[in-house]
Amino acid sequence: MELQFVANKANFMEPQPDSILVGLLVLFFYSLPILLLIATWIIGRTIEKRHYQDIRQREDRWHQVPATNGKPTPDLPQIASSELVVGSVVVSVDHFKRWLTGFRKIFGGEMKSYSSVIDRGRREAILRMKEACPEADMFVNCRIMTSTISNGKGKAIGCSEVLAYATALRFQPSDE
Amino acid sequence: MILTNIESIPSKNIVEHYGLVQGSTIRAKHVGRDLMAGLKNIVGGELKGYTELMKEARQQATDRMVEQAQELGANAIINVRFTTTSVSQGAAEMLAYGTAVRCE
Numbered sequence: 141m142e143l144q145f146v147a148n149k150a151n152f153m154e155p156q157p158d159s160i161l162v163g164l165l166v167l168f169f170y171s172l173p174i175l176l177l178i179a180t181w182i183i184g185r186t187i188e189k190r191h192y193q194d195i196r197q198r199e200d201r202w203h204q205v206p207a208t209n210g211k212p213t214p215d216l217p218q219i220a221s222s223e224l225v226v227g228s229v230v231v232s233v234d235h236f237k238r239w240l241t242g243f244r245k246i247f248g249g250e251m252k253s254y255s256s257v258i259d260r261g262r263r264e265a266i267l268r269m270k271e272a273c274p275e276a277d278m279f280v281n282c283r284i285m286t287s288t289i290s291n292g293k294g295k296a297i298g299c300s301e302v303l304a305y306a307t308a309l310r311f312q313p314s315d316e
Numbered sequence: 317m318i319l320t321n322i323e324s325i326p327s328k329n330i331v332e333h334y335g336l337v338q339g340s341t342i343r344a345k346h347v348g349r350d351l352m353a354g355l356k357n358i359v360g361g362e363l364k365g366y367t368e369l370m371k372e373a374r375q376q377a378t379d380r381m382v383e384q385a386q387e388l389g390a391n392a393i394i395n396v397r398f399t400t401t402s403v404s405q406g407a408a409e410m411l412a413y414g415t416a417v418r419c420e
Contacts, residue, residue, distance in 0.1 A: 176358075180358055180359055180360070183359045184359050184360045184361070187359060187360065187361045188360075188361075191361065211322055211323070212322065212326060216326075218327070219326035219327040220327060221327065222318070222320050222322075222325060222326050222327070223318065223319065223320070224319035224320055224321055224396055226374065226398070228367060228370055228371060228374065229362055229367050230362065230363045230366035230367045230370060231360075231361065231362055231363070232353075232356070232357045232360055232361070232363055233360050234357075234358065234359050234360025234361070235357075235358045235359070235360075237360065257360065261362075264362070280322060281321050281322045283321065283397075283398075285398065285399070285400070287399075287400040287401065287402065287408075288402055289366070289370075289400075289402050289408050290402060290405050297350070297353050297354055297357045297363075298357075299353075299357070299363055299366060301366075301367075301370055301400055301408075303374075303398060303400065305321060305396075305398060306321065307320040307321050307322050309326060
């Protein structure tokens with residue numbers, strides 16, 4: 141009986157490939173949150189960079205067309221038609237940025253990681269609004285609105301919607 | 317039906333006002349979209365499924381507003397405004413309102 145116990149113990153002390161595997165798995169399991177943070181940081185940053193590139197390209201295409209948030213001035217050319225245009229986008233922050241805000245909330249101050257997300261959303265919404273009427277000559281009375289759809293407490297998905305709308309004007313083609 | 321969000325319709329004259337018209341809808345997201353959005357939420361960026369959903373909801377609110385204006389005999393709506401409110405976690409209300417007018 142005694143002997144058998146000792147033998148069992150000796151068997152246990154020997155490093156088995158099985159126990160190494162288990163150890164690695166446990167290590168992997170505990171480092172999973174950190175791995176997720178790193179992965180989302182890299183992926184999130186790549187997505188953001190690409191999105192900004194896309195936004196800049198499209199903004200260049202549109203910068204000839206004026207957009208104001210005022211009424212149409214009386215000195216405009218003869219207006220042929222007008223229509224309401226709407227553009228909207230729902231954005232959310234990545235896992236890494238959400239984690240960062242935990243620290244930011246201790247010290248206060250600007251949440252740069254969040255402002256870039258909303259900035260992207262707003263510019264995207266304005267571009268979509270403009271793209272809704274590609275032949276427009278001017279956009280007047282542009283309004284931008286941001287609203288929280290859900291604040292992400294518990295299991296809910298935190299996201300905000302940015303909405304931009306305006307009246308697109310088309311001028312009568314001049315005879316000259 | 318002409319919609320604008322300014323006080324007039326350029327190139328047209330307003331001959332009659334019919335007052336305020338509005339349309340609204342409250343939408344909840346469904347599970348399938350929630351699942352995809354949940355995955356997308358990890359890496360951030362646009363949640364396309366939700367954008368579609370909001371677009372549909374806004375279109376419906378606008379359609380209801382237009383319907384109401386047509387019942388009044390209007391052929392245009394001016395000063396259109398949109399608002400979005402989250403009524404409860406995961407459900408949003410879309411409201412579109414404006415002034416129904418007849419123009420020539």
